[in-house]
Amino acid sequence: MGMAAESQFHVLVVDENIIDRKLIEKLLKTSSYQVTTVDSGTKALEFLGLHQNDTISPNTPSFSPNNHQDVEVNLVITYYCMPGMTCYVLLKKIKESSSLRNLPMVIMSSENVPSRITRCLEEGAEEFFLKPVRLSDLSKLRPPMLKTKFKDQHQKQEEKAAFQSPKEQKTKQNLQQQQQQCNNNKRKAIDEELSSLRRRTR
Numbered sequence: 001m002g003m004a005a006e007s008q009f010h011v012l013v014v015d016e017n018i019i020d021r022k023l024i025e026k027l028l029k030t031s032s033y034q035v036t037t038v039d040s041g042t043k044a045l046e047f048l049g050l051h052q053n054d055t056i057s058p059n060t061p062s063f064s065p066n067n068h069q070d071v072e073v074n075l076v077i078t079y080y081c082m083p084g085m086t087c088y089v090l091l092k093k094i095k096e097s098s099s100l101r102n103l104p105m106v107i108m109s110s111e112n113v114p115s116r117i118t119r120c121l122e123e124g125a126e127e128f129f130l131k132p133v134r135l136s137d138l139s140k141l142r143p144p145m146l147k148t149k150f151k152d153q154h155q156k157q158e159e160k161a162a163f164q165s166p167k168e169q170k171t172k173q174n175l176q177q178q179q180q181q182c183n184n185n186k187r188k189a190i191d192e193e194l195s196s197l198r199r200r201t202r
Helices: 018-030 041-048 087-096 114-122 135-140 140-162 168-199
Strands: 010-014 033-038 075-077 105-109 127-130
Touching: 010 041, 018 033, 018 087, 018 135, 033 135, 033 168, 041 075, 041 087, 075 087, 087 114, 105 114, 127 135, 127 168, 135 140
Parallel strands: 010 033, 010 075, 075 105, 105 127
Antiparallel strands: none
């Protein structure tokens, strides 16, 4: 279980090119990430639970709508140029979602176009990788995933606190006050002992 900490991170790869998908999947698995691959932005949204009304064909092979609840996605890597749904539309839809707006996104492109890179970063992408993606590029993935994980945990704690009943809040407050009182008593006892020692040494 040495890879447990790493494998907590699950990456969704979106690329129409099967060779590129397999390549990045192999690189990510080498770095101990869990990986899911899809070949379109529409399928990515479906996997994440963000359904596009009327744009997903009933004949399209799809994931279970509840998959996104069972398998948490920590990062999306998407190719820049895709037919059907561009990376901008995918990026925008994810960033507009209240539940997924903090999900880090990385854009890949085979062309080094500064204006394209700037636009993607301005839209909310964390990183922009040039194809072919190298193993060294993957070191840039962990910081945004860790940051988001901590942010989500903090948000969940705040939400949990907000939904506590007045009785639970009062109990928690009493416990905190008791702890504070206990700390104050300890401090007072230490101060008295020090004071007594000082008097004896004079």
